[in-house]
Amino acid sequence: MRGGKSLPHPRPLPKGERTVRFSPTEVGVFKAHLSLRVLTAAALILPGLLQPPAQAADDDEVAFQYSHYQEGRREMFGSVSQFNPIEVESVHGGGKFTLTDRVKFAFNYTQDTWGGATPIATLPQAFNGNHDVIDYSISPDTKVGASPYLSPGSVLFDKNLHPVQRINDPNGIGEFNGAFFRRNNQLVHTLSMASPEVRKQGDFKLGYEWDESALDIGGGVSIEDDYESRFGNINTRWDFNQKQTTLNVGLSYTHSSIHSILDHDAWPYFHKDEKYDNLTILEENGGTHLISGTKQDWSAQMGLTQVLNKNAVLEASLGYTRSAGYMENPYKAVNVAFIDPTAQDPNSSCPEAAIDLVCGNINAVMEQRPDERNQWLGGLRYVQHIEPLDAATHLGYRVFSDDWGITSHTLDADWVQPMGQGWTITPRVRYYSQDAADFYTPYLFSPQGEHSNVIDDKGRQVMLDNDSFDPEKAPHYFFDPNTGQYFDEQNNDVTDAANNGELTLFNQTQLFDRKKLPQHFSSDHRLSGYGALSGGVTLSKQFAKGISLDLDFEYYTHQGSLKIGGGGEGSFADFDYWTVNAALKVDLAALAFSSGHKQPHQAHHHPGHAPAGVMFDHMLPKAGDMMVGYRYQWSSQGGAMLNGLNAVDNPSIIAGGCSGNPCYMTPDSMAMHMHMLDLMVAPTDWLTLMLMPQFMDMNMSLRGLSTEVINLGNLNGHYGHHVQNGHETGGIGDLGMYALFKVLDGNSHHLQVTAGFSAPTGDVDIQMRRNHQTDGGFIHYGMQLGSGTWDFKPSITYSGQIEQVSWGAQASGTLRMEDQNKSGYKLGDIFQATAWGGYNLTPWLTASVRGVYTTQGGIEGEYPGAHSDSANLFINADGSPTSILKFGPMDYSQNYGGKYGDVGFGLSASVPSGNFAGNGVSVEWLQPVYTNVNGYQLGRDGTLSFTWSYGF
């Protein structure tokens, strides 16, 4: 909030003039102008309306945020889903900078990894949709999972189309053939499980400010495996009325494309239609079912902010969004109860009709949404300062309406209470209620058979010969039910042949008529009527030197019964979630301002800084110093599989890579991204403490090993999932905690020792989802997010510098302090030695060359339970079942570890003065020159490291 502009100046003061002293009257003006800046800055971030809210103030700032979303278990009404609810881990980093007095630049990067069970359809509980998978080989009571069971086949209703269930209790609605029945209107979701998936989003904003107006342009991209969107926006701001009134107008455009490969495991359970479902069947790829489509959103927004009095601001906003294109969720289906009025004969097609029941058939189709959606949004926001408590309250109301029939109302309120010493506590509450979309339905009825006999134009039943399987090419026969006669295509009477068995004829059937279904339908409970209540609290602490930390918690509950005016969806669709998040913000302008000197000290950005890939290379120079840094590392593996030093072909991998077990597939490429936060503080001159949280994500593509060599058994089905989609994991990694001790700190020579621990905060029990009634098992060791053990991480670092030349060397180790982690294994110890030399190309830019030697031991132990608790296991080549749930070399612990040599080339820059003084960035590429792996492993492409740090 420490801006430098003051009112009398027609132009903003340059940054360097921030440190001028103000007279008391000038301070008044200065403060007053602060309010303007805050106001106009605030006006830029109309929540949900104008461009994405970046940061409240427009001071230079860097921010990092981590968040965890955890959904509660869904009510399954008796059937037990063993799927874990949805979990999302998000990490966000962003910065905004003043490039010149009038030009501002901001960027954000966000990454989410999510996985877990999600509803894909809805069915009456009477139809036993989510039934348990029983392992009869163990006992009739052993449940090993619940399958997404979309199509229970034949079902019964009463005359009023209430679902009817067979029971053992005679107190039902009737008895037939010794079975009893009862009505059961309870609905229940069918859940499906998703393996972890990652979304990455990057966006930017470039702004230009005039004295009483501003223009921002922004854009970005969000990428998922199956969904990609690109967006751009332009926003303008005008200040009127001595800046008491601010008008914002914005326009934005989003283009999204969907590329979703349907899970072939689910194909048999629903009807797909290329005409209705944007479906392409890729024959060349084993009949892959690809749903593809595009969607475009145009949005216009307008907001007006008005200072009401010295303690209150009101903002009113209007928005319109037009969406067009593919708006379905490619993973949602709608069940259809087909009731054929001609198939209710108690003597043949429907015996239960004898006790007044109606026979039907259930099957699912993919949801159908309109290709167009017009949405309107109106909002009011009121901010009031509460003088006696120096608090502020925000009250908001939003109304939303679209031409899908959804109207929603949102009310929210918070109370921001500063508590002194930099602490602020903000409780808040929010209520949301929406009507259902016109086409929302838990499931559909259709008065036609799912399959029906084909009738020709003369009213005769079309018949096929039992020997022919292709209805197009086969000779057709015709049966006239009125005369009981059979005819062939030439109209010859073949009744005798049909009756004496010479010809075996059966009815040609056709699938239901799509045109008799409604045009649009969806069972997505997000389109149902419901209300949601949420509340939470944000605790914020402003530390010295412009650093602030926010902790935030929220609980959210979605309930049909909370809908305004009642009439919401049943409780089967209720769910809740909670989120926690932590944000760290560094206000760069405040730092420069508060530090009182124009150039923050450069001690740890001295030229000769070690290459980007080296950690623990420097300490903070004196007690009280702090540093914030960000470290990114991208490692890529690919090329040939190696055994020891040599590339090997498929037969060799099959022969040696899987310990004699079948080897089904092998990695084709793998990428790992690590985002690390570097937080350093020096309690004394000789000691620096460092905390390093990590966030990581990995993806691996796989390829099949020759099917001629092995019998895939029932992995045959599994196989396609893994080869087509690859594997992804992501989330929070292990937490590093280090103490750096200064041993020698001469002018030219520095020596320091680091002792540290890595806490096992990263997951080591990530599993793949179940396919083909077979558990996916634990994901490959190398794709778990942490070591799972407490690790000791010592290092010793020497560095030196004389004039333009710098050099250094480091030895470091990682020692596992436990015998095994909770998943039954421990990673091998690591030892690394490295040495580098650097040369200052300019006073602020250093080029470096580095050599690295690393050795890592193999994995000890392995995943528990021979990788599976299911009886439906993979099949050996000889047809016998195996308890081995391993896909390839990456699932065998002996194929980990090795000896590696790399050469690194790096550049380091530090900004000695000006707006960005105190910032340092480094980049380094590590090129593998020697790779000697244990067992069979993928080759290495290299590692890119990038670091940014800011010391103060």
Next chain:
Amino acid sequence: MSLNELTIKILLTTTVIWLIACTPVQPWERGNFAKPQMALDPYPLQSALRAHNYGSREAAAGGNAAQGGGCGCY
């Protein structure tokens, strides 16, 4: 749609009333607006994240189309 029109009317009326009714606040009286708690959105990082959660869980996600946010297909 009628609700929508009603909303527009309410908003326009409010706008007109406040433009007429509000008293001029001199620049030196605007000190309270400089306080972080008085920002229209005091915690934009957190509210962006919440908006993303709401957007993937509620039908009324419209209005922040240009924020990206991806499929939210789950």
